[in-house]
Amino acid sequence: MILSKFALKSKQFQQPVRVAMRAFADVEVEHLAGKWATYGDLENYKQGKYQIKTFNKISPVGLSRFPDDEYDIRDQDKEAANAHAILLRSHKLQESDVPQTVRAIARCGAGTNNIPVPRMTELGIPVFNTPGANANAVKELVLCGMLLGSRRIVDGVNHMKSLGEQGLARERVEKDKAMFGGRELKGKTLAVIGLGHIGSMTARDAESLGMKIKGYDPGLSVGSALKLPNTIDLADSMAAAVAGADYISINIPYIKGENGTHGIIGKDVISHFSPDAVLLNFARGELVDSEAMKEFLDSGNGRYVSDFPEDLLWNHENTIILPHLGASTEEAEDAAASMAADTIINFLETGTIVNSVNFPNTSLPDRPEGAVRFTVVNSNVPGVLAKMTEAFAAEKLNILQQINQSRGDIAYNVLDISTEGHDDVLSFKGVQEKITMIDGVVSTRIIYGTPGKGYAKNIEGVYFI
Numbered sequence: 001m002i003l004s005k006f007a008l009k010s011k012q013f014q015q016p017v018r019v020a021m022r023a024f025a026d027v028e029v030e031h032l033a034g035k036w037a038t039y040g041d042l043e044n045y046k047q048g049k050y051q052i053k054t055f056n057k058i059s060p061v062g063l064s065r066f067p068d069d070e071y072d073i074r075d076q077d078k079e080a081a082n083a084h085a086i087l088l089r090s091h092k093l094q095e096s097d098v099p100q101t102v103r104a105i106a107r108c109g110a111g112t113n114n115i116p117v118p119r120m121t122e123l124g125i126p127v128f129n130t131p132g133a134n135a136n137a138v139k140e141l142v143l144c145g146m147l148l149g150s151r152r153i154v155d156g157v158n159h160m161k162s163l164g165e166q167g168l169a170r171e172r173v174e175k176d177k178a179m180f181g182g183r184e185l186k187g188k189t190l191a192v193i194g195l196g197h198i199g200s201m202t203a204r205d206a207e208s209l210g211m212k213i214k215g216y217d218p219g220l221s222v223g224s225a226l227k228l229p230n231t232i233d234l235a236d237s238m239a240a241a242v243a244g245a246d247y248i249s250i251n252i253p254y255i256k257g258e259n260g261t262h263g264i265i266g267k268d269v270i271s272h273f274s275p276d277a278v279l280l281n282f283a284r285g286e287l288v289d290s291e292a293m294k295e296f297l298d299s300g301n302g303r304y305v306s307d308f309p310e311d312l313l314w315n316h317e318n319t320i321i322l323p324h325l326g327a328s329t330e331e332a333e334d335a336a337a338s339m340a341a342d343t344i345i346n347f348l349e350t351g352t353i354v355n356s357v358n359f360p361n362t363s364l365p366d367r368p369e370g371a372v373r374f375t376v377v378n379s380n381v382p383g384v385l386a387k388m389t390e391a392f393a394a395e396k397l398n399i400l401q402q403i404n405q406s407r408g409d410i411a412y413n414v415l416d417i418s419t420e421g422h423d424d425v426l427s428f429k430g431v432q433e434k435i436t437m438i439d440g441v442v443s444t445r446i447i448y449g450t451p452g453k454g455y456a457k458n459i460e461g462v463y464f465i
């Protein structure tokens with residue numbers, strides 16, 4: 001019988017839990033675990049399943065990707081104090097929503113500005129999104145937005161309702177239609193700011209409607225470039241892109257802070273707008289400086305079509321505001337939730353990282369038969385990897401394959417360790433504790449095929465499992 005001893009600092013963690021863990025052999029390991037209790041808290045925690053906490057309404061098609069026998073899905077009304085992963089849409093995630101047991105967070109969608117990503121990075125938690133999964137839905141609404149901004153459709157519909165209520169619809173329709181004239185898209189210029197998944201498709205399809213396309217994206221990817229119409233005029237600044245455009249579609253992420261995109265469509269950029277330009281914002285409300293936009297709308301015939309309400313703009317006569325409908329189609333909801341679920345399953349079961357917004361892409365070939373997979377999250381500082389390999393060598397544990405990747409301040413490792421000559425789990429638990437407690441290591445996992453087990457964290461120098 002082995003007893004892991006460690007100090008228990010905070011009150012929250014002062015409830016020792018005795019836990020039996022079975023792995024390669026019938027070996028009972030007793031840990032003094034904290035209240036977060038990956039192995040314990042047996043009343044609330046279903047042994048042998050990954051617990052997935054969801055926020056917002058997630059498509060059942062996506063949730064059905066989680067096999068019932070290995071995953072326990074808990075929506076936001078259910079307790080999930082030991083969640084292993086979180087799946088969400090636009091819910092504004094607070095740190096208090098994230099139990100210490102959480103290994104990963106997936107956004108069923110593109111924008112991750114509702115998640116405190118830098119803090120999650122500090123906590124060693126990869127945040128994923130679903131690039132492109134809802135892009136077609138948004139592109140279709142941008143095209144719709146251009147038509148709404150051109151043909152006074154909303155005013156016309158409202159007018160007909162009002163005439164109908166007065167019993168005058170048939171009598172007045174032909175006479176009143178002159179009030180709602182518009183213009184065509186064909187031959188007009190569309191400037192697309194941000195040529196990623198949504199922007200590139202918008203550019204392509206708008207061109208096929210007969211529009212001239214300008215574009216601006218300093219980070220244009222090869223994949224997106226291949227989707228662009230070959231007649232596109234690529235500008236080298238946002239101001240140059242919007243100058244002379246009849247329609248401007250912004251399709252860039254909202255990023256707070258220095259070098260971010262808060263209010264990027266401000267006085268400077270707007271001063272280059274044509275007086276009757278239509279701005280389409282299906283990205284995020286905070287990208288547009290409301291005061292500068294109001295000034296523009298007050299002074300000319302320009303229009304603003306947006307998926308996001310802003311205090312100064314929602315009620316302006318030249319705006320059309322929708323209730324964040326961009327990704328609200330059955331197809332997009334199914335695709336985004338399915339991609340998010342697959343990403344989480346892949347990460348929890350193999351340690352693979354793809355489509356993370358804060359962790360490096362990391363993939364190791366399949367775990368060889370009989371091997372145990374370790375994953376380690378650590379600060380990206382010199383010496384940690386060497387200490388890790390020393391710890392394996394000291395236990396005579398052979399590394400079969402490994403990968404070490406870094407992104408900014410964080411590093412991530414996946415290592416497959418041979419179990420030859422080690423037929424019980426103790427050497428692995430011992431080495432996991434040693435590695436977890438190396439200065440700079442944030443968390444470790446041992447993946448050996450048992451859902452929900454094998455996670456350890458170094459929280460301010462205290463070992464938690």
Ligand SMILES: NC(=O)c1ccc[n+]([C@@H]2O[C@H](COP(=O)([O-])OP(=O)(O)OC[C@H]3O[C@@H](n4cnc5c(N)ncnc54)[C@H](O)[C@@H]3O)[C@@H](O)[C@H]2O)c1
Binds near residue numbers: 199251253
């Ligand atoms: N309305 C909705 O329901 C809805 C749905 C999906 C996405 N969105 C929003 O749209 C954004 C874009 O989505 P996407 O799927 O096309 O993302 P994406 O990552 O595929 O594309 C974003 C593009 O913007 C470019 N970019 C970043 N900063 C820029 C800048 N300052 N100037 C010009 N280009 C810049 C990037 O290089 C990238 O090519 C998301 O971040 C999200 O906020 C809204």
Ligand SMILES: O=C(O)[C@H](O)COP(=O)(O)O
Binds near residue numbers: 109110326
């Ligand atoms: O960034 C996104 O993907 C969209 O804004 C979609 O948000 P939703 O999932 O809340 O509709």
